[in-house]
Amino acid sequence: MPAPFGARPDLRHLFIAALLAVAIPAATPQLLPAQSRAELAKVVRRKVLTNGMEVIVVENHGVPIATLEIDVRNGAFTQSPEYAGLAHMYEHMFFKANKDLPDAEAFNDRAAELGAVFNGTTQEERVNYFLTLPADSVAGGLRFLASALVNPSFRDDELKREKEVVLGEYDRNEAQPGFAFQQKATELLYPGQFSRKNTIGDRTVIANVTPAQMREIQRKYYVPNNSALIVTGDVDPEKVFVLAEQVFGAWPRGEDPFKADPIPPIPALDGNKAHISEEPINAVAVLIQWQGPSVGKDPGATFAADVFSDVLNTPGSTFQKNLVDTGLWQGVGVNYYTLNQTGPISISGQTTPDKYRAAMAALEREIARFTDPTYVTTRELEAVKAQRTVSSAFGIEKASEIAHTIGFWWSVSNLDYFIGYTDTMAQQRITDLLRYTTTYIAGKPRVTSVLLSSDARRSIGLTEKELLAPALRPVVRP
Template sequence: MATAALAVAASPAPAHAQSRAELDKVLRRKVLANGMEVIVVENHGVPIATLEINVRNGAFTQSPEYAGLAHMYEHMFFKANKDLPTADAFNDRAGELGAVFNGTTQEERVNYYLTLPADSVAGGLSFLASALINPSFRDDELAREKEVVLGEYDRNEAQPGFQWQQRANELLYPGQSSRKNTIGDRKVIANVTPAQMREIQRKYYVPNNCALIVTGDVNPEAIFALAEKVFGAWPRGEDPFKLDPIPPIPALDGNKSSISEEPINAVAVLMQWQGPSVGKDPGATFAADVFSDVLNTPGSTFQKNLVDSGLWLAVGVNYYTLNQVGPISVSGQTTPDKFRAAMAALERELARFNDPTYVSPRELEAVKAQRTVSSAFGIEKASEIAHTIGFWWSVASLDYFMSYTDRMAQQRITDLMRYTSTYIIGKPRVTNVLLSSDARRAIGLTEKELLTPFKAGVKQ
């Protein structure tokens, strides 16, 4: 099983989709009477299919006392259920179907998927339905799987930058960091109960909060009929987000900073802003992706002035698309002796983000063309397109995914400037620095110094 990476997250590229007109030729959709959405992408190139269930669950549904339990639930999905009474029986049935299976937990979705021969699709859907609708949450299996998840937690915690990233989330999402933390809280995981698993099931594992995505060597009408047969009797539940609304992310009330010390050679910098919500300001999310593409292109003004100048070893810009306030990140590495000069140079670039001449029309058209060209390939791999559609269905909507490439192509310089002016220029930010204790002492860096913009040749 997998969780979202601890490094700065990036959205799955919807450029793996094609234009809406192209997608309309291969993608079919139907909503069952119980609210479950069924999405089919037909591709007869190879006699295999991918079956994926996406649930609008994940870290964003976690209050502090549930931190990490969306991921714990993901692990229990692959255990005993009403039809397969043990984990061994589950694995044996997967083997009979010729299925490879896995799942992932992210901030705003949990997905479960099988890739299997096309002639096993009917059995695969029943296999998924058993785990989805009738899990057992046996005490003995939960106790064993808890140790597996704690092992994952310990491995993550041992990685350089774990605490640094955790602290960054706490500052960027004040009071709500559990809703961005897929790996969760060790104490919460250690004390998990079957009752908590059933509560997650009751609230979020209902058909009107799920999508079934089937891709590969399949017939859409046959899939719709099978979906109705297998899932149609599953009763609709209450809307989980009306039943238990997700609290809004509090806005930052000023600049924040943190310094973490670990034995690393470089100085790592992560500067973040609260970015747009795809549900509230979808237009800004397209502009954010185009703007990041331009700045990350070798030869851009941003890269020439920061990396080609020798001040930064590497630096990049990213917006991670989410419904519950996605982060805007500028991350990079420099050396202790160049740190203040590198930060001053970065400040000069940031100040130009709302300059309409900072991105040239030629650069803008080049990155839009690159997105269009790259879009022609992802649709050919059934498992990849299933995961991509599932992510975008969960955090935005299928319509957002379908229109993504076309909307990207429509972006103008004025759209980019609106985005940077609304979310970056003059807005509160969080600056996080990771360096060794020796390097920190050598340069005399303090958290207070990180709260105001660096200026060339000036120690704050």
């Protein structure tokens, strides 16, 4: 399924697309422009049903449409190796037969009757399903979603057909330049827990999926107290709350899936890791990653991470002037991807074989300055904080986009994180950035990955041993 609009992209996922172009830094999802906690609290209404399902409503009567979204705390992070890729497989099966609709054709016909467009996405820590439809179809749309959510059929014939569709997606991903490179980098960054970061999954697991596995995912994770209903657009919140209770209220509360089956912690890296991949590309692509903060354990660091990345990615920053403006790098970007289960910190960029060592030496000098209190100025800090507040692309008038954004933050953290984001960003100081870089980057184990052609590797004599000891690189002045 296509990537959700409004969620913070992971630079690793943008990396493949950028291999043959100038690196484009990933951005944090922007929230509502100039919306403080107090202002958001006025327009974002919420209620928890008796069964534990959270209902979130954002009212806007500008256009007579509404978006209905279900978010479930499921995704790659719940996957043991024998389930790798099956959270995504389940997402596909959501749009098939259920108790009220006998097959996928009937599902599509009912969506057409409602005037709805629909889709779903799977990420590391959330799966979402959404409809955008005329506002007068909200009640029917909620019942339509409830049938698929609560009473899926998992027909064997539909599962057999749909797994071929998912395998086709796998094939298309695998055919892209850098797919194996990215997979290996992720495997090294999360030792022993790759399946919990591997959304696309394992081909053999997907090929042998069974209805019983789908029902096990349903039993554990598709329970109301692990789900949220988000409704945005031309709606009355009080009427939505009443409808939600009528439609979903009888759905029985389940056992907390993360108490019954806790997610194992991500092991810390025990030292620097490195790998080199060879593919027929013209550039030398570099990806350096650290294990970053968990939004659940260290939420403060996630705000500092966003600000720090913004400063470094701003044209004219010291980082960009010393790396890109010198011509050593064609492009370079910094990103932190917010997750509860240890989000990655990434620096990715591209250079050319003849400039590779000078470019890497320059990058190492910049990384060494990340804990310098003068590296980021107060002026730069205030500028990026202001930009995040006022230049949002996700206005409250865009019902579908704000639904996806709220759903992402609810899943990886909680609604309060979303509502307080702008206020907390505005409180960041240089000392917060230093705490972040000191805790998660400076002197910490990392994974360095390089992708280049076989000819380029031979011409510069690059080895993994060299990547493992960055401090030993010669300092080459640009």
